[in-house]
Amino acid sequence: GALYFQELSPAFLLKAKERLQPSKDIVHYSIANASYLSFEDNYFDAALHFGGINTFSEIQKCLQELVRVVKPGGKIVVGDEGIGPWLRDTEFGKIMVNSNPLIGYKIPFELIPVEARNVKVEWIMMGAFFLLEFTVGESAPVANYHVPIPSKRGGTHWSRYHGQLEGVSDETKKIAKAAAEQSAKSMAVWLEEIILSAAKKQLEE
Missing domain, CATH: 3.40.50.150 (Vaccinia Virus protein VP39)
Incomplete structure (x- = not known):
């Protein structure tokens, strides 16, 4: 192996070189x-x-x-x-x-x-x-964002982030939660089905 010493100050680098002499290792010095x-x-x-x-x-x-x-x-x-x-x-x-x-x-x-x-x-x-x-590492961390999350909210990390739509009124949110619970489906699955069905119907008209 080899050691590389780099320093911006010539005086500091010279002092390091003096302290390491004599060295049995392969040592390279540079000012940079x-x-x-x-x-x-x-x-x-x-x-x-x-x-x-x-x-x-x-x-x-x-x-x-x-x-x-x-x-x-x-x-x-x-x-x-x-x-x-x-x-x-x-x-x-x-x-x-x-x-x-x-x-x-x-x-x-x-x-x-x-x-x-x-x-x-x-x-x-x-x-x-x-x-x-x-x-x-070789890049920013990457996870499997598409694993379904078992909960009342449901969805995946990916859908929770990229699948957000516009806000609704408090009353609509309460009714939607109640309907999702009654259907025994997670909020994510219930919304996916309701929105997809309504959107397709609207586009077919």
Whole structure:
């Protein structure tokens, strides 16, 4: 295997190189922007970034790039300052954030790529730093949305979302519920039959 070290600061990269010498592993060093990686898709088995992402101007792009270059099933770990939410308003939290504002950073959960699987978060260093870990999937999650849901409401996840029609009055809703219960059918099945029958009849006239 091989290790690849990338850093935007030449001085930081030189220091890392000095600390790793001599190394028995194959090590590659490069100066580059973490949001624009010069590697092919699915190039790495895993990727680690620590210390810096909370100052990036393109955080989402960086995370997307990490997903792009790591193979499906590979692991990505990102860490930086970011105090745990339960500590933010404590004396400890206020003192630490006052000393280093970056510790007040909030993990951008909304920017995590849709390919992320098995997402885990751990707070380290007395809760002042975080580690965000996930494995790489091949796309956004896809479920079987068409399995009938046994209930009075009935339907499937798909039909409940894509089959919505316009709203009706409260009185009509009550009558429809009562009729569906009397028929011993789920509301979804009852509505499907009633609406389909009425629509066909209307179109035939």
